Structure formats: structure tokens, C-alpha cells
Amino acid sequence: MDTVAGRTQSVGTIPSHKMPETTRLWRSHHSHNAHSEVHSAFVMGKSRVAPLKSVSIPRMELIAATMASRMDTFWKRELHMQLQPSVFWCDSTTVLKYIKNETSRFRTFVANRVSEILEVSQVSQWRYVNTTSNPADSASRGLCVDVFIKNITWLSGPEYLLHPEQDWPVNPDQSKLLPDDPEVKVSVLVNTVHCSEQEDATSRLINHFSSWTRLRKSVAWILRLKGLLRSLCKRKQVSPSKHQGPFTKQEAGMTKAHTLSGLLCMDELKNAEMTIIKFCQRARFPDELDKLQSGMCVSKNSSIFKLSSVLEDGIIRIGGRLSKAAMPEEAKHPIILAKDLHISSILLRYIHEEVGHGGRNYMLARLRQKFWVTGASTAIRSILSKCVVCHRLQAVPGSQQMADLPADRVCPDEAPFTWVGVDYFGPFEVKSRRSLVKRYGVIFTCLTIRAIHIEVASSLDTDSFIHALRRFIARRGQVQELRSDNGTNFIGAERELRQAIEGWNQGRINDMLLQKNIKWVFNPPTGSHHGGAWERFIRSVRKVFNSTVRSQNLDEEGFYTIVCEIESIINGRPLTKASSDPNDLEALTPNHLLLLKSSPSLPPGEFHKNDIYARRRWKQVQYMSDLFWKRWVQEYLTQLQERQKWCDKKRNFTVGDSPHCG
Incomplete structure (x- = not known):
């Protein structure tokens, strides 16, 4: 196959002609x-040159046509x-059909070149x-030289x-491609036919119900109606000598109303249950049922072969090995059911609700008192997963990886109690004259050095809290940010605290804090873990208080004294691990800094080791304060790297999840 084409220009526009052939491209040109x-x-x-590999003639013709288009x-x-x-110009009608095709799809070789x-x-x-x-x-096709020259x-x-x-040659009639052309893709039609087994009326009735109780009752009513219709038919079929006359319409209605108006009895429900089981066993174990009816054993390939099944009143039961056990007959020979039956699912759901949504073992034990479902563990697991x-009831609260510590927990060189968490605890009974009164503890926690300060509040009202807060600021210095639990965080025995704090005049407290340039931050509701820094100290305070006071009732003065001693004990606890080596430094405690603090505003300047011998006391104090902060950063702060819980990143809740709000 060849292509003949060319272009030159003398006057006007110029057409070119290309004639493709299998092995080369030839171009000619004519102009006016x-x-x-x-x-x-x-x-x-x-x-x-034609390739050594065998290539069909239409493909080589198509290659030449592709060369012609590239040369153009x-x-x-x-x-x-x-x-x-x-x-x-092309002398291959097959290639022309490929190019003019609009209906068929070609194989890759032809499709790429035609495209x-x-x-x-x-x-x-x-x-x-x-x-x-x-x-x-x-x-x-080749020519001799003398012929080629001429x-x-x-x-x-x-x-x-x-x-x-x-006057140019006329194109022949380009008929459609032949259906057996090897370059045309064969269209393969794949038809999917969904064949569903035709269910009978009984199967549709059973599959209609999702409750085992409702299914039994419905079948019991149907069986009662069936008995009524049979009795009416038998009466019509009796001999004329015994016939008392045909049923009148009124008599038939009275009989039907009397039969269907009564309540179901236990025997009818048991009969309905056995009828349902017989039907399902006949549908699921037809071969086994036939062999047992003929006195033979079930096949070894059967799923119930190992159960030594027996036939009793038309129902397949387990023969088993417990015939001599002191158990009820139903437990020794339970009814066999397949796990893929619909009644198995609703029966397991019924048992699950009957045992109070118990676990798998509890359900399995209750099930096998009367029924034996093949593969029951898997079926029960499926029921539990869909309940x-x-x-x-068993949902795990959503959690996310524990966040990094906030700045108020890791920033050194700030005065103690600059970042504070506050909480209430109590009440405690204190003797006042001849009566007992309630007193409450207000614990202020320094979020940075983990020191505490305890104030005593006489009540839970707003004024009492404001007085306690003012005493704390007067003794410990200015607070920059105050964190506290929301009133809804108090639970259980702290109901009194919760109700009192919810009744606080938060606007009034906030106004007082704003006057002192204090920012008050509430932890989110149900987020008590945000206040873990002070919740743990309340437990420590209670432990020391109970071990010291025991069951005694202190007076006001003794109570204030014991509170101050507890505060000193808690602040003397080590923040870092204590070493048994005498050459090591003493374990770092909050008191190392608290006992050297003279004022909330520390003097400015840089301090050195020689200042410990300085005559001015404030320089000595400041050097020891700097030493505390250096050790705090090096020994204590590094211990906070490890996350105690919530270590993994979890997927956040998205649209489509079904969270359960308790």
C-alpha cells in the first residue's frame, strides 16, 4: 500500500494527493x-520494509495510510x-471501510491508527x-531500472x-464491515437474570414476622381457624340420616364468633410452635427427615451427623449422650434448628431479650434448655452485634489522642499561683459552741509547680466563694487565669455542691475577677478530666485529713490548723523521684519555691551563683528561685512527656455515625 502526495505553489492555493501502499509513502503535487x-x-x-513477523495485508495497508497522514x-x-x-488515494477498500466506520469497535492495533x-x-x-x-x-512491487526510468x-x-x-475515479460503494472481520471486536452481551425461589404462603408468613411471640400467636390463631373450617366441612359431609339440617348463616356466624373470640391457651401456643418447627425442619433437613422416618441414620455428610439425631413426634431432636442425666427431657433432647433459618434469628433475639440482653454464654445456656441451633455461637454473635x-449500654465513649499540655502547665519563670485551678470539697462538721456546723474546703492549685492552697468556706453561696478567693489572692499574689469545673460536673455525693455552684451568681463573680484582671475559664460539661490536676489533690487532702482527724469533731480553730498542716504536707511531697544516693540533690518539692517567695512581683535582673553569699536577702532568694526553675524544667517537666491514656489517634465522628447519648 502506498501514498502519493505533494505540494508546490505557483499561483493560488494548491491541493496535494497522497497514495498509500504497504511499504512506502509517495507524494505528488499539481498546481495551477x-x-x-x-x-x-x-x-x-x-x-x-515489511516486518519479519507475519502481519495481515489489511494491517500493512493501514500502516501505510497512517504514514500518509503523518507525512501530510x-x-x-x-x-x-x-x-x-x-x-x-488508497487502493484498499478494507482500510477505507475502517476509516469510514461509525458503528463497530476495533481491536487496539486498528483502533489506535484509525484514531x-x-x-x-x-x-x-x-x-x-x-x-x-x-x-x-x-x-x-519493484521495477527494472530501464523500465523505471521510462x-x-x-x-x-x-x-x-x-x-x-x-473526472477522477469514483469511490466504490463502501458497504459495512463484514461481521467476521478479525479486527472488529466481538460484542459479548452478558445478561444477569435474578432467579428467586417462589416462596409458598407458609414461608412468607414466617418471614413476615420479626418477633417469635407474635409468630407463635399468629400461627395459633390460624390453626384455630383451620380447626373451625374442618369441623364445618365434616358436618356438611355427614349422611342425610344423621344430618340435622344444613347450617344456617346465623348458626355458622355464631360458631365462628364463639371459636375466634376466646383467648389462646398454652396448649395452642405449644402446638403452633411445634407446627412451625416441623415445617422449617422439613424445608431445611428433607433428606435427614426421610432417612429417620425410614429407620436409617443420617448421612455422614450431614451437618447434624455428630448429634445422633432421632425423630420424635415428627420433630428431629438430639439423641446425644445425656439420656441418663438428671435433666428435663427437653434439655436432654433439644430440638435441632439450622442457624440460617429465619425462626432461628427471631428465636435468638427473643432469648436475648428474655435474659435481659445478657452475653453470649448466658444466651447459649438458655437456648440449649430447649433448642439446639447449629453454629449457635456465630449466630448469637451476629444478634449481639445488631442489638x-x-x-x-456497652458503647465506649468516643475519645481522641490526649492533647499537648497547655501553656499554663509548662511555662516556667512565672510566680506560683499565676495559673490556678479551683474546686470545692467537703463538707466537714465542726463544733461551734454547742452545735455542729458545716465547713467546706476551697482548694486552689498552681497548675505549674503543682502546689496547693486551701481556704475554708463557711457556706456554698456566692459571697463565701468571693471571700475565699480574695483571701487567697491577698496571701498568694495576683492570679492571671482561674480554671474551675462547671456546676454540671459534680455528681453522686457532691449533689449539694452541684446544686449550690449552679446557683452561683456567675456574673457577680466575673465582675469581681475582671476588676482584678483575672480570666475565669470553665471546663466543658461532662469533661471532668480537664480538672484532673486538682481532683487528684482533693483525694490526697481527704486521705491526710481522715488519717489525722479520724472520727473526731474539731472546733473552728483546730479545723483551720489542721487545714494549714495538710496544705504544708501536700506541698512538701516530691515532684521528682527521690534518690537514695547521698550525693544527689534533694527531691524537688513545691515548698522549695513557696517558702522563698516574698512578694508576687519579683525584682528584675540577672542573678549568679555568687549571689547566694550576698548580703542582700532578696538576691539570695532570687538565686534559689532560679535554681528551682532550672531543676523544675530539667527534672520535673520532662516527666510530663508520656501520655498516661488516650495514646492513639482516633477517627473523629462523621456524618452517618450513630452515636448513643446516655
């Missing part, structure tokens, strides 16, 4: 001169002149030329190129 004469001449040729693109890019659309051809040319540009009139055949068609192109377009009540 000043005398309106048409000239055609050879411009460019290109050929390719090259020619347009190199010539900077206005050109008319090219004309492609490339149509990207640079139109279908109307491709025309048919007979093999005898195709000059490109001279190169593909070949005018090779250099000037076919003679019809010099004639008007209406909404169990999910709500």
Missing part, C-alpha cells in the same frame, strides 16, 4: 499556473504557505484508486490528476 494549466510532479517518497502533517508544518485540503488518521484528516479526504492506476505499486507515472502522477475533479440496646 498563470495560464490555468494543471501540473503534477513528484515531491517526496517514503517506504517501509509534516508537509503542512514545513511549508509556510496557504494550502488546500489534501486528498488521500490517529482521523485526528489530522476528514473521512471525505480519502478516495479510492484502482491498483492498476496506482503509481505507488511501482515501488512496492515510468512517467512515477514522476508525474496518474493522468487523471490533470483532469477536473468530476441497638447492647450497643447503647
